[in-house]
Amino acid sequence: MLIHLALAAMLTGTVALPPTVKSPNGALEMSIGTVRDGQLAYRVTFREKVVIDWSDLGLAIDGAPVLGAAVRIESAETSSADETWTSVAGKANPIRNHYNAVTVQAVETAAGGRRLAIEARAYDDGVAFRYVVPEQPALKEMRITNEATEFRFPTDPTTWSLILRDFQTSSEDDYHELTVRGLHPEYLIGLPVLIDVPGVAWVGLTEAYIDDWAGLFVQSVADQNTLTARLAPRVEDATAPHIPWPIQGSPVSVIRQAPATSPWRVLMIADDPGRLVESNMVVNLNPPSAIADTSWIKPGKTAWDWWSGPVVKNQPFKAGMNTETMKYYIDFSGRNGFPYMLVDAGWSAPGPKPPEATGRYGVGTDLTKFKPEVNIEELVAYGRSKNVRIWLWAHWTAINQQLDAALEQFEKWGVAGVKIDFMDRADQWMVNWYRNVAMKAAGHHVLVDYHGAFKPDGLRRTWPNVLTREGVMGAEYNKWSARETPTHNVTLAFTRMLAGPMDYTPGGFDNVTREEFRPRDLGPSVMGTRAHQTALFVVFESPFQMVADHPAAYDGQKELAFLEAVPTTWDETRVINGRPARYITIARRSGREWYVGAITNWDPRELDLPLTFLGGGAFNAEIYADGPNAATAPTDSVLEKRRVDAGTVLKLKLAPGGGCAIRLVPVE
Secondary structure, eight states, X not given: OOOOOOOOOOBOSSOSSOOEEEOTTSSEEEEEEEETTTEEEEEEEETTEEEEEEEEOOEEETTSOOBTSSEEEEEEEEEEEEEEEOOSSSSOSSEEEEEEEEEEEEEXXXXXXXXXXXXXXXXXXXXXXXXXXXXXXXXXXXXXXXXXXXXXXXXXXXXXXXXXXXXXXXXXXXXXXXXGGGSOXXXXXXXXXXXXXXXXXXXXXXXXXXXXXXXXXXXXXXXXXXXXXXXXXXXXGOSSTTSOOOSTTOOOOEEEESSEEOOEEEEEEESSHHHHHHOOHHHHTSOOOSOSOOTTOOOEEEEESSSSOSOOOSOSSOOSSSHHHHHHXXXXXXXXXXXXXXXXXXXXXXXXXOTTOOSTTOSOEEXXXXXXXXXXXXXXXXXXXXXXXXXXXXXXXXXXXXXXXXXXXXXXXXOOEEEEEOOOOOSHHHHHHHHHHHHHHHHTTOEEEEOSOOOOOSHHHHOTTEEEEOOSOOGGGGGTOSOOOHHHHHHHHHTGGGTSOOOOOOOOOOEEOTTTOOOOSSSOOEESOHHHHHHHHHHSOOSEEEEOXXXXXXXXXXXXXXXXXXXXXXXXXXXXXXXXXXXXXXXXXXXXXXXXXXXXXXXOEEEEEEOGGGOSSOEEEEEEEEXXXXXXXXXXXXXXXXXXXXTOEEEEEEOTTOEEEEEEEEOO
16 A cells, blocks of 8 residues: 655644645535625535535534634644555455645634634545544534535536435335425435536535434525535434424534544536546545455345245245245355355244334344254255355344344354344434444454445445445335336436445346336346346446346356356446436446446437457457347347457447347457
């Protein structure tokens, strides 16, 4: 790792001009100053055009004026860093962390003189800032009700917004294409948000490194081009969690002692939305790995019994949550080279119900014991004979009640990981719970997949045993709704995926048209083409990737060869083309091999795919494309094999709801 840190001269006294920080390439600039009689504010420009106009900064503290509403800037200190670090799993490896920074010290002009610092970083692909409250006599314990943080745009930009019902949410919903002024002020909007500031830039708004703080949401301001911060309230303080409160009179969201540091408020910024998808800002804003030896952390694909329902064909036993069915799925993983099999809900023995247990699976279970009909010890041993390791599902309340005992037992059994579900909260207590579970799981060499989760914040850099998380309306919704459409899939690539890996669970192979689709719980179908579902294994990032359908759905299908080969972690990612909710083409490299995934919405589309990213040499291409009848028979697909090189331009023809998946292997 190479790190260079250069400190510039500190400015002392009252700063006359707003301190600024520029990105290493000079295209982005963030200024921090005061407006309206001392209101702390910031401004961001991209190629000398305003992306964020002067927007308020500050912390709303219960029983005191907003910290940041009346201050003078006392000093500013600049710095820079350029490091390269090795990623265990993700969209790139190694990752460069190159930025310029400024830390601005401000002091209140009123009696008492409370202090607040703003730390800002400028990368070539965005800017980020956070609040730093130093230790000081005038401020001990803080009961923070909200942030005064604003995101004020120069025009009324278009957003792709996740509108949620309340703060206690799984973050599983539709993204809506609306301008900022088209967002009703009562809407609660989850992050990340994709924003198109016309003629200026594309912006991805999210947060990073949430630690001992509450998760961030945003709301619009009536008749303004402005989004404003909303922190998730502490659940024990929330008498009506479905109501988005205003700043004044809101319940407490964060209780902290000074010194305290907020999460990073992240603005990915580029001239094309594809550049945002390529960004590594979120992980770069997190501390390095806390796990010294990460050799045991293995990304990979998994078979899974829940999505299809335990469908078993041409076997002598009855399908269900039993040892025989789970072995059938282990066999499928083993013969196709998948390193994992996920045993979902229903394996654990009955136990006392935790007092906080709610929801369909919020019942008492003992995670240190298994039911007689599904013998975990036997499955682990059987999986080992097939080079397949076992993951187990668990309700978060059961994990919370038995954390140490369960993890100790999982390690003793030889279980690889745990999928933890139904947290459905992003308050300060739950944020800290995620981190504690990640830490303790690492101590037992247990991998983690958070379901019913809030968005990723880059935790996986510090705790790389956290491979993926949900926080997305994924393929499970095919079982009970018609919401999982090709348009939704394309939208996710430009929105939710900006925050990090998402456990969407792709791979449904009963492919149907819109007209044919009917939700069903057992053996669900999916809208769009076979090639579309195959391409999702490249388009969607998830180091722990489900192959969601039942084994018989894949056996004998030509696309299975692609699913066997496609990696789940990458050395390089490039978005070739695309527009939100319309289409996207992503190329990802693992070693010397490249994989390409292209998907479209309900519009048929012809795309040029120049292979300039290949560099030197010839490659053998395996192209899994929509067949000539895919528009009406979505399972229709074709496989073409040909030799290509960097000068080749492939012509992709995508059916409605279609796609294309390509494997490119160097010719030896």
